[in-house]
Amino acid sequence: MSSLKAPMTLICGPCVIEDEGLVFEVAEELKRQLAGLPLQLYFKASFDKANRSSIDGFRGPGLEVGLKILSRVRDRTGLQLCTDFHTPDQARPVAQVVDFLQVPAFLCRQTDMIIAGAEAALEKGRRLNVKKGQFLAPWDARNIVEKVRAVEKIELEKIEVEKRAELSPSPDWFTLTERGVALGYNALVVDMIAFQCMQTYGVPVIYDATHSIQVPGGASAGRSTGGKREFLETLARAAMAAGADGLFMECHPRPEKAKSDGANAFYLEQVGTFVKQLLAIRELVSTQPKLLPETQRREFS
Secondary structure, eight states, X not given: OOOTTSOEEEXXXXXXXXXXXXXXXHHHHHHHHHTTSSEEEEEEOBSOOTTOSSTTSOOOSOHHHHHHHHHHHHHHHOOEEEEEOOSGGGHHHHHXXXXXXXXXXXXXXXXXXXXXXHHHHHHHTOEEEEEOOTTSOGGGGHHHHHHHHHHHHHHHHTSOGGGHHHHSOOTTSEEEEEOOEEOSSSOEEOOTHHHHHHHTTTOOXXXXXXXXXXXXXXXXXXXXXXXXXXXXXXXXXHHHHTTOSEEEEEEESSGGGOSSSTTTOEEGGGHHHHHHHHHHHHHHHHTSXXXXXXXGSOOOO
């Protein structure tokens, strides 16, 4: 389903809502740097980091306070919003506020999470992003797609026939995200064929540039996640060349002081320059003709 001529989806922001001041600082700077670029931009920040390595890790302000802060971000900046939810009952409250609901990678096989997210997104005209877990091969994502499509079919059947053209969701309302595959201990590998594999299921595929370079349990004697930021640019450029439809990238004005995933976060002041580079790669790739016949571009199973 890759469409390199369509605007790139960009999900960007701090890992977690540390405080309202930081959130506004990042959102306003992203809006300034990315103004006028051919993007579908979503400001991202989590209200809860439910899978921290240590019980002492900073988790965020929680659902109620976090959604209020995100709502104020939209009122102040006009940016569209993205955040993750962690239990099925959170899907509808999140869909009341944000434009892009996200299922975290570790929860991507939880059927109740997928159903709740798809139902809430479709009811409110939102988008849904499911991060493929690092324990799944690209072709295993087919099961995620089938769950979402089953919900979509049920929801569409509820719409009167004459209103379906008006109320049906956009083709890209549902996306998958590639964030690497576990290889042994504390290591993730990004297989560039993953984008092509998952796109054959009829969904856009986003590349997660920051979580792909995580080193789980790789810092503070295993009590927090480490990272290899030095590989972020190389992998993100490669993903764009491989046909990724979008980019997920966490950023921070002071990564060394970030309360979550600072080792992976990109430098806020460099986001605009880097995104322009990625857009140039996408533009170049879009001009290159496909050489293999259509019969060899099959669905993976």
